[in-house]
Amino acid sequence: MDMDILKEYDVVVVGGGITGAGTARDCAMRGLKVLLVEKYDLTNGATGRNHGLLHSGARYAVTDPESASECIKENMILRKIARHCVDETDGLFITLPEDDLAYQATFVASCRKAGIRADIISPEEARRLEPAVNPSLIGAVRVPDASVDPFRLTTANVIDARRHGADMLTYHEAVGFVVESGCVRGVRLRDNHTGDTFEVRSRMVVNAAGIWGHLVARLAGVTVNMFPAKGTLLVFGHRVNGMVVNRCRRPANADILVPDDTVCVIGTTSDRVSFDTIDHLKATPEEVDVLLREGEKLAPALAKTRILRAYAGVRPLVAADNDPSGRSISRGIVLLDHEMRDGLAGLITITGGKMMTYRMMAQLATDLVCRKLGVDKPCLTAVTPLPGSEKPVAAGHTSRRATEYSTHAQEGRHGTMTRLIDAGSVETRALVCECEDVTVGEVKFAVDKLHVRNLINLRRRTRMGMGTCQGELCACRGANVLCQVARTEPRAAEHDLAAFMAERWKGARPVAWGDTLGEAQLTATIYEGLCGLNRLCGDDKKIAL
Amino acid sequence: MTFDSIIIGGGLAGLTCALTLAKAGQRTALVTAGQSTLHFHSGSIDLLGYDEQGRTVLHPLDAIPALGASHPYHKVADVGALAEEAAGLLASAGLPMDGTAARNHFRLTPMGVGKPTWLTLQGLVQSTEEQTLPWREVTFANIRGFLDIPTEFLVDNIRRMGTDVEVKHFTTPELEQARRSPSEMRATNVAKVLADETSLRRVVEAIDALGADGEVVLLPAVLGMADARTESSLRQLVERPVRFVATMPPSVPGVRLQSRLRQTYQQLGGMFCASDTVTGGCFEAGRLRYVTIGNMPDERLYADHFVLATGSFQSRGLMSNYHGVFEPVFGLDVDAAGDRRAWTAEYVYDAQPYMRFGVRTDERLLTCRGGARIDNLYAAGSVLSGHDALKLADGSGVDMLTALQVAHNILEK
Numbered sequence: 001m002d003m004d005i006l007k008e009y010d011v012v013v014v015g016g017g018i019t020g021a022g023t024a025r026d027c028a029m030r031g032l033k034v035l036l037v038e039k040y041d042l043t044n045g046a047t048g049r050n051h052g053l054l055h056s057g058a059r060y061a062v063t064d065p066e067s068a069s070e071c072i073k074e075n076m077i078l079r080k081i082a083r084h085c086v087d088e089t090d091g092l093f094i095t096l097p098e099d100d101l102a103y104q105a106t107f108v109a110s111c112r113k114a115g116i117r118a119d120i121i122s123p124e125e126a127r128r129l130e131p132a133v134n135p136s137l138i139g140a141v142r143v144p145d146a147s148v149d150p151f152r153l154t155t156a157n158v159i160d161a162r163r164h165g166a167d168m169l170t171y172h173e174a175v176g177f178v179v180e181s182g183c184v185r186g187v188r189l190r191d192n193h194t195g196d197t198f199e200v201r202s203r204m205v206v207n208a209a210g211i212w213g214h215l216v217a218r219l220a221g222v223t224v225n226m227f228p229a230k231g232t233l234l235v236f237g238h239r240v241n242g243m244v245v246n247r248c249r250r251p252a253n254a255d256i257l258v259p260d261d262t263v264c265v266i267g268t269t270s271d272r273v274s275f276d277t278i279d280h281l282k283a284t285p286e287e288v289d290v291l292l293r294e295g296e297k298l299a300p301a302l303a304k305t306r307i308l309r310a311y312a313g314v315r316p317l318v319a320a321d322n323d324p325s326g327r328s329i330s331r332g333i334v335l336l337d338h339e340m341r342d343g344l345a346g347l348i349t350i351t352g353g354k355m356m357t358y359r360m361m362a363q364l365a366t367d368l369v370c371r372k373l374g375v376d377k378p379c380l381t382a383v384t385p386l387p388g389s390e391k392p393v394a395a396g397h398t399s400r401r402a403t404e405y406s407t408h409a410q411e412g413r414h415g416t417m418t419r420l421i422d423a424g425s426v427e428t429r430a431l432v433c434e435c436e437d438v439t440v441g442e443v444k445f446a447v448d449k450l451h452v453r454n455l456i457n458l459r460r461r462t463r464m465g466m467g468t469c470q471g472e473l474c475a476c477r478g479a480n481v482l483c484q485v486a487r488t489e490p491r492a493a494e495h496d497l498a499a500f501m502a503e504r505w506k507g508a509r510p511v512a513w514g515d516t517l518g519e520a521q522l523t524a525t526i527y528e529g530l531c532g533l534n535r536l537c538g539d540d541k542k543i544a545l
Numbered sequence: 546m547t548f549d550s551i552i553i554g555g556g557l558a559g560l561t562c563a564l565t566l567a568k569a570g571q572r573t574a575l576v577t578a579g580q581s582t583l584h585f586h587s588g589s590i591d592l593l594g595y596d597e598q599g600r601t602v603l604h605p606l607d608a609i610p611a612l613g614a615s616h617p618y619h620k621v622a623d624v625g626a627l628a629e630e631a632a633g634l635l636a637s638a639g640l641p642m643d644g645t646a647a648r649n650h651f652r653l654t655p656m657g658v659g660k661p662t663w664l665t666l667q668g669l670v671q672s673t674e675e676q677t678l679p680w681r682e683v684t685f686a687n688i689r690g691f692l693d694i695p696t697e698f699l700v701d702n703i704r705r706m707g708t709d710v711e712v713k714h715f716t717t718p719e720l721e722q723a724r725r726s727p728s729e730m731r732a733t734n735v736a737k738v739l740a741d742e743t744s745l746r747r748v749v750e751a752i753d754a755l756g757a758d759g760e761v762v763l764l765p766a767v768l769g770m771a772d773a774r775t776e777s778s779l780r781q782l783v784e785r786p787v788r789f790v791a792t793m794p795p796s797v798p799g800v801r802l803q804s805r806l807r808q809t810y811q812q813l814g815g816m817f818c819a820s821d822t823v824t825g826g827c828f829e830a831g832r833l834r835y836v837t838i839g840n841m842p843d844e845r846l847y848a849d850h851f852v853l854a855t856g857s858f859q860s861r862g863l864m865s866n867y868h869g870v871f872e873p874v875f876g877l878d879v880d881a882a883g884d885r886r887a888w889t890a891e892y893v894y895d896a897q898p899y900m901r902f903g904v905r906t907d908e909r910l911l912t913c914r915g916g917a918r919i920d921n922l923y924a925a926g927s928v929l930s931g932h933d934a935l936k937l938a939d940g941s942g943v944d945m946l947t948a949l950q951v952a953h954n955i956l957e958k
Contacts, residue, residue: 285885285886292867406727426690426721426724426725427689427690429727430690430692430724430727430730431727431728432692434728439727440692473693473793473794476695476793477692477693477695477793479695479698480692480695480696480697480698481692483697483698484697490697490698490700490701490702491701493697493698494656494698498894501893502892502893502894504893505892505893506891506893509889509891512885512888512889512899513865513866513867513885513888514864514865514866514867517858517865517888517899518858518859518860518861518864519859521857521858521859521897521899521900522585522859524893524897524935525582525585525859525935526585526793526794528894528935529585529587529934529935529938529940530585530586530587530654530655530791530793530794530796531654531655531656531658531695531793532654532656532658532660533656533658533894534894535658535660536656536658536698536702537894540894541892541894541895
């Protein structure tokens with residue numbers, strides 16, 4: 001979805017993750033002319049590579065009370081403004097025989113102090129509420145954790161930003177700044193499809209590029225000390241648990257199991273990595289081992305559940321300001337006014353924080369932008385529902401007709417925007433992805449409204465290829481429907497399909513044993529043996545790796 | 546119950562072996578869990594499509610001796626003779642194929658790629674050349690709403706071969722009815738819908754009404770799961786010459802291969818235990834005495850010879866877990882890397898080491914267990930170790946030829 005862009009904006013926001021999307025929305029709602037730029041696809045960074053956990057804040061209650069109270073506040077807001085992205089599952093913090101039950105009292109007291117409802121329940125009650133939980137638990141606390149879809153949440157923010165007049169360029173990377181007399185006056189962008197570069201002028205630039213913000217700041221000649229902390233997660237083949245399950249102990253590796261749509265996710269690990277790895281993260285066998293070992297303690301059924309894939313993201317940890325040693329790392333929100341800090345007007349950085357607190361981060365950044373630009377408009381993002389969440393979708397479907405299953409799935413994904421999906425003909429109701437009930441109409445909708453140009457975009461917006469078969473049959477159908485709808489050159493679409501399969505394999509490979517290996521072989525038999533896709537895309541290896 | 550031979554696995558290898566033994570007068574039983582990779586089949590039997598450097602092989606019989614020492618073909622005494630026997634067996638089962646082992650021809654994949662192959666079911670598109678088709682212009686007539694053939698890729702790649710393509714869509718009342726359920730438009734479902742004469746006649750009328758300009762009309766291969774009759778009667782009835790293009794799975798030609806081979810085997814008196822699995826076996830003095838099966842837990846099935854044709858990982862003939870690769874029915878010895886990191890390669894279309902994993906056999910295709918040979922338990926087909934069926938395009942050939950060789954080894958004894 002290319003668009004005409006203006007010569008000059010009030011604000012350019014760099015980074016198409018949830019923070020950038022949220023900031024673009026907030027700025028646009030306050031009447032600013034906004035351009036959002038993202039170097040690849042929306043949600044390509046940490047936003048698309050986390051648990052999808054809507055923290056209650058309980059996890060941080062003991063160790064980081066400030067984060068805990070931010071979380072619970074935002075948790076309650078997102079349930080209202082982003083209801084179609086949130087699955088109100090509730091969560092358990094369980095104590096296992098190897099854990100210290102005394103910690104539970106400290107935990108509950110800290111939760112309550114932070115304003116988080118925390119109810120101690122009996123192990124029997126916990127087993128009744130969540131049959132998948134480790135039955136040997138000796139204690140449980142119920143908290144308002146939930147599951148949130150970060151892809152949807154980001155898309156909804158972008159859609160609303162655009163409704164308020166914002167422009168967006170995906171696959172456009174900030175490669176430099178326009179600096180005039182010590183003041184940032186715009187950005188230099190490179191189109192990552194064509195390699196063309198050009199300048200866009202603006203009164204302010206917001207650096208919201210997550211871990212890549214370190215590199216973006218450097219382009220402007222300022223230093224933001226960030227530390228990439230890699231977190232690896234595993235996706236299981238079905239939704240084993242109905243509630244979020246956590247360990248009731250100080251936060252550690254692999255102690256959260258989150259139900260996400262049709263699957264569940266265990267994570268994470270946490271390791272410092274170097275900047276040269278952040279664009280090509282790989283889950284290691286050691287990380288997979290830790291996740292499995294610890295995950296089974298939360299829900300023993302995981303030991304017998306097929307693992308679909310492993311993936312990794314990078315948290316943007318920030319050294320407290322002016323501490324070049326990086327000893328005092330903060331997981332909190334960091335807002336840097338580079339005019340005050342570095343004498344460089346026109347640039348601010350918003351980073352740190354969590355997906356959970358993106359709205360608050362966006363508000364802080366936008367407040368600062370408005371102060372700089374002399375705009376006096378209140379922030380309304382906490383009370384204005386996102387597109388798709390204006391009202392609850394019709395609850396309690398009674399019809400069991402097969403033709404309507406996909407509508408139910410789509411309502412889960414797109415909320416009230418489902419009405420924009422053409423389901424009026426047999427053609428548009430035809431299924432592309434059977435695991436996730438994605439129809440031809442939904443693909444068209446995604447291309448028209450959700451900035452979809454390739455299969456990876458389509459997967460992130462619709463879940464196509466994210467289910468049990470990992471794209472075994474739907475990828476080919478999706479590639480062809482996309483080719484027709486988006487009018488892609490067939491040869492380019494073939495390369496896109498090969499890249500999509502390479503990406504699916506990248507996630508499956510670290511867990512390629514059992515059914516996962518069998519399924520991978522079947523997929524290869526279809527695409528390579530039956531179809532000869534590899535013969536069409538012989539030189540794609542270096543692009544994929 | 547007592548048999549001469551019991552075959553475990555109902556895919557191409559198992560059926561070939563069982564049919565050959567039954568033809569020779571043996572009392573046989575075949576135990577199969579159900580689906581096999583024939584449900585993902587192209588409708589062509591590949592003997593050897595590419596050499597170990599990935600180059601296209603034109604004369605497979607000449608190239609086979611140069612294959613690596615571990616290749617199962619080296620356990621086949623006379624590849625040329627067995628290749629002829631295989632072609633004859635298919636023909637006798639009502640599966641007329643074109644092609645010869647002396648020279649590969651090229652099948653057209655659902656994406657429009659020419660892939661070297663040995664035998665192709667009559668009626669499917671084939672060409673003597675890799676990069677060209679034998680027509681200047683073709684009409685591709687797809688069923689409206691049929692998504693399981695990647696039309697955009699197919700058409701573009703046919704055009705790249707220098708053949709013009711005209712794309713048309715057709716439908717019939719029966720097909721429109723089927724389409725109301727969003728998941729019904731799969732090749733095998735369409736085949737069911739078009740199985741009767743009235744439905745087929747409507748398809749013929751719809752195709753004739755297209756006013757096709759091409760020298761031939763290409764259709765997705767969605768006709769005739771039981772036999773070639775619907776397909777050939779359509780070819781006779783439609784005004785223009787008609788050829789079929791393999792679809793994405795489930796594969797109608799593959800299901801036809803399976804059902805014809807199965808019926809022919811059963812007509813010869815072979816016992817066919819469908820939806821069943823071997824649950825265990827009793828080994829004595831280096832031999833497998835009997836097996837037990839899931840559906841008759843109290844019955845022992847004795848035989849002089851047993852054949853394991855259970856396929857690779859995708860068919861669960863091989864299995865793996867966190868710790869290693871194993872053969873799940875009897876715990877036979879396997880050739881596989883111990884370290885899980887050595888099972889796979891990073892890029893999806895690089896040669897994947899696991900493709901070469903399989904059951905270890907001696908020169909007579911006899912298996913072993915705990916290092917000791919089992920004198921009457923053979924293995925055939927994709928369960929065997931030693932070759933990469935995706936890189937060499939030799940999977941169906943290995944299935945049929947090793948199965949025939951095992952049958953010969955049994956009959957010679």
